[in-house]
Amino acid sequence: MTQPVLKITGLKKHFPVSTGGVFSKGKGVVKAVDGVDLEIFPGQTIGLVGESGCGKTTVGRTVLKLYEPTAGTIEFNGEDITKLTPKQMKPRRAQMQMIFQDPFASLNPRQTVGTLIGNTFDIQKITPEGGKVEEIQRLMKRVGLNPEHINRYPHEFSGGQRQRIGVARAIALKPKLIVADEPVSALDVSIQAQVVNLLEDLQEEFNLSYLFVAHDLSVVQHISDRVVVMYLGKVMEDADKKDLFLNPRHPYTKALLSAVPVPDPKIGRARERIILQGDLPSPVNPPAGCVFNTRCWKVQDKCRTEVPELVQIQPGHKIACHFPEPASK
């Protein structure tokens, strides 16, 4: 069996917060990520989904060590990188890149496209074969930008084109892993498909692995091989894409899937919808027992006291629930 590109075990990231007023000494923690296990193999896409505040972005950033993990281990290409210092991380960063959500905020407005993409070479002190400018222009062409626009500034591009700049920058050093944090959610519908297709083509060409963080289940379903569903810092369900979408076993996944609107009026009208009551509880003060118990329609006493472990219930399908939904087949 091949070695995973990325393997994280028991990953936790807690952020300190002050709980009281300005003068209070009360200190609490937000358990943004509270024990997440995950594996990504070469050429694979893992979709990480959940609602705002579930910790999916924090997982992405901690994996790249943009945040120091509170507990757990991160293995990249079989090497434990959890304890590495920023200096030790630097050469390894060429292998792991990120694509950000907001193509307006993630590109320095005072730098030209050439500089923005070229920076990646300078930082790693790499001179690409055939010259830097040529390589930048080749990358621009590869992501569907006009190479003649190398001296233009980000404001001269549309949202979709800017995201292409972000993609070019991420693939410049031929990384093994790309963490894509909501890469298409800021784009217009007709542009989203262009960027999704580009990401898929690049994956095939370079055998890239993606950790695809998003809230839009339709996009995640389309691009992922496996999907991990998070809720309040914990993994609720982790399964092969087909398994998860056809046969969700966790009540939260089931509710989440039933809430996704389908662009088909007849199906939309006929579908049975599980409408969850209330909102996401605050991650500062998560519910005891199963974190989902305040909104779950199957909740029983056990759920309020005992934390369900993430267990395998069929090959390659893990859930954290005391009372899973029956398998449909």
Add this chain to the structure above:
Amino acid sequence: MSAFLEVKNLTVSFPTEDGLVQASNDISFSVDRGETLAVVGESGSGKSVTSLAIMGLHNRKSTNINGSAILNLESGPIDVISAPEDQVRRLRGKAMSMIFQDPMSALHPYYSIGDQLSEAWRLYNKGDKKAGHKRATEMLELVGIPDASKRVKEFPHQFSGGMRQRVMIAMALINNPSLLIADEPTTALDVTVQSQILQLLKDMQKEFNMAVILITHDLGVVAEVADRVNVMYAGKIVEQGVADGIYYKPDHPYTIGLLNSIPRVDQLEGKRLIAIPGQPPSLINLPQGCSFRKRCTFADQVADNLCATLAPSLDMKENAHFSRCHLTEKQLVAARGGK
């Protein structure tokens, strides 16, 4: 009997230093009580500009507005485009109301929810602050805010995103309007909360027998709530019809392209998405001919280069289904993939 709102040839443009921005162009549609019209389009397609014109919220001095938008009130029809501004102001919040995408910026952070709701009510009803708060509490209960009598005294920051949107809906409906314009009401919300709010809008529409205009870019949301749909592109309605017609027999290459380009959660085959190439044109100096021509994969099938020279008109293709396209029915069937 005519529909509650009738918009005819509405055109909105903004003169700017760079030239005239044709934000919405020759828009005609109608919505009746109890009916939901969805307006779909990308950013800059003119969907919000059109609804702001209906609400009379454009600055009349710096905006060119032509055409009409007639509200058929019990007291008689009023054209909100040509009516005096203070008359339109007295319709806002009473005959017609609007809710916005971001409830946090639409609510005042310094006033309690109760104060803000009762202000809206007292504008059109005789009653003191106490009566206003009572009415506010009733409305909060109606839109499903638990513990309404306590929460009415709280401030916007104490509410979650979904609860704030409920507050906005309560405020918009407090004077029993006949028309509600909802501009991307669920875009800022998580999916599980989105389905709560969409359900609430449906319930409220029944309760108040309102005409609803839902502005959104999400074709999934449209499929769930719309009776009829306007598809907008570069300031124009490019296709108009009942929801089923738009989804199952789209008559414009842009609509066909949109439906092909979105992944569906219920389709697991993993087919490659068919993206629409290029990007929308600038609204200053729109190209001659069809605005969608440069992104259209079928434009070269039309004889005499017609798409480049003549802007297509919004023609009826079938019973109450309109499209702005030069393609023949046979070519459209091929464009839809044989359907």
